[in-house]
Amino acid sequence: MFIVTKAASSPPDGRKPVVETTVFQTPYLAAGDAVRRNLPCHQLQVVVSLTHRADRASKLRLVFVLALVASPPATALAQAERSTRVVDPECHQRKGDRHYPYRAWKDYILKELDLRPGDAVVDVGAGDGWWSEPMAEKVGKDGVVHAAEVDEKLVQKMRERFASAPQVRPYLCKADDTCLAERSCDLAFLSQSFHHLPKDRVNYLHRLRDVVKPTGRLAVIEKYAAADGSNPGHGTNLSMLSHEAEEAGWILVRYELMAGTGHYLAIFVQKDLFPRRLRL
Numbered sequence: 058m059f060i061v062t063k064a065a066s067s068p069p070d071g072r073k074p075v076v077e078t079t080v081f082q083t084p085y086l087a088a089g090d091a092v093r094r095n096l097p098c099h100q101l102q103v104v105v106s107l108t109h110r111a112d113r114a115s116k117l118r119l120v121f122v123l124a125l126v127a128s129p130p131a132t133a134l135a136q137a138e139r140s141t142r143v144v145d146p147e148c149h150q151r152k153g154d155r156h157y158p159y160r161a162w163k164d165y166i167l168k169e170l171d172l173r174p175g176d177a178v179v180d181v182g183a184g185d186g187w188w189s190e191p192m193a194e195k196v197g198k199d200g201v202v203h204a205a206e207v208d209e210k211l212v213q214k215m216r217e218r219f220a221s222a223p224q225v226r227p228y229l230c231k232a233d234d235t236c237l238a239e240r241s242c243d244l245a246f247l248s249q250s251f252h253h254l255p256k257d258r259v260n261y262l263h264r265l266r267d268v269v270k271p272t273g274r275l276a277v278i279e280k281y282a283a284a285d286g287s288n289p290g291h292g293t294n295l296s297m298l299s300h301e302a303e304e305a306g307w308i309l310v311r312y313e314l315m316a317g318t319g320h321y322l323a324i325f326v327q328k329d330l331f332p333r334r335l336r337l
Contacts, residue, residue: 151285151319157249158318159278163191166322169311170276172196176243179203179235179268182250186215186225192246193225203237205230233261237268245269248278249320252293262305266327275307275325285319295321303328 143149153161172178172195180189183204193202204219204227206212215227230236233255235245245265254261265275280292299309307325314321 148316149284150317152317159315159320160187162315162318166278167191167195169313169322169324170195170244170246172244175199177201177203177241178244178246179205179237179242181205181235181245181247182253183215183227184211186218186227188246188248189215189219189225193219193222196224198224200224201226203228203235203242205235207232233257234264235268239267240270242269243273245273245275247276249280251277251279251298252291259301259304262302262307266306269327271327271329273327275302277323278320279323280320281314284314295323298323
C-alpha cells in the first residue's frame with residue numbers, strides 16, 4: 058500500500074487545514090499522481106508498507122519511485138542551481154533600456170512581490186503608472202493600487218490612463234508622507250524613488266510601518282550606486298538602504314542584484330515579526 062498525502066495550508070478563516078490523502082496499490086501510481094498534481098516536495102508525506110517479500114528488482118524500482126516523489130520541482134532546482142560564478146566578464150555590464158533596464162525583469166519582480174487578489178499596494182513615486190498597471194492586474198477588482206505622486210501633472214495623466222481601472226487610485230501625496238490610513242496596505246513599493254525621499258528617510262520608512270499591515274512588506278528597486286558608475290547620485294547603495302531600513306524597524310529578507318541592469322530589488326518585512334531578545 059502506498060499513501061500520498063498533501064497537507065494543505067490553514068484557511069484564512071481559521072478553520073482546520075484540509076488534508077488530502079490518496080491510497081494507491083503500487084508505488085508507480087502514487088508517484089505518477091504526485092507528479093501529475095505537481096505537488097511540491099515540502100507538502101508530500103509518503104508512507105510505504107509492503108505486504109509481500111520484494112525481490113532485488115522490486116526494491117530498486119521502489120527506491121526510484123520514492124526518489125521521484127521526493128524530488129523538488131524543476132523551478133526550485135533552477136533557483137538552487139543559479140550560480141554567482143562569473144562565466145561571462147560582461148554579465149554585470151549595463152544593457153538594455155538606458156533609463157529603466159530593470160523593467161526587463163518585470164516578470165521576475167512581480168513573481169517576487171507575490172501579489173494576490175484583494176491586496177492593497179501603495180506605489181510611492183508611481184510616475185506614469187508603469188508599475189501600477191501590472192500590479193492592478195494582480196490585485197484584481199477587489200484590490201487597490203494607491204498610485205502616489207508629488208507631481209500634479211503626473212497624477213492627472215495617471216487618472217486619464219486608468220480611467221477604466223478603478224482599482225488604481227492616483228493621488229497627490231506629500232513629499233514626506235503617503236497620507237494613507239494606518240494598516241491599510243499589504244505592500245509599499247518604491248521603484249527608483251527611494252533616493253528622492255526627504256533627507257530624513259529613516260523617519261519616512263518608520264511612518265510606512267504604520268501604513269503597512271503587520272505582515273505587510275516593503276519592496277525597493279534602486280540603482281546600486283557603488284556598482285554602476287553612471288550618475289552614481291541617482292541611486293542608493295544597498296548597505297545604506299539596509300542600514301536606514303533597520304533603523305526604522307524593517308528587516309531585509311530578500312535581495313537580488315538584477316544582472317545587466319545595475320539595479321537591485323530588496324524586500325523587507327517588519328521587525329516585530331521576529332522574536333525579541335529575552336531579558337535575563
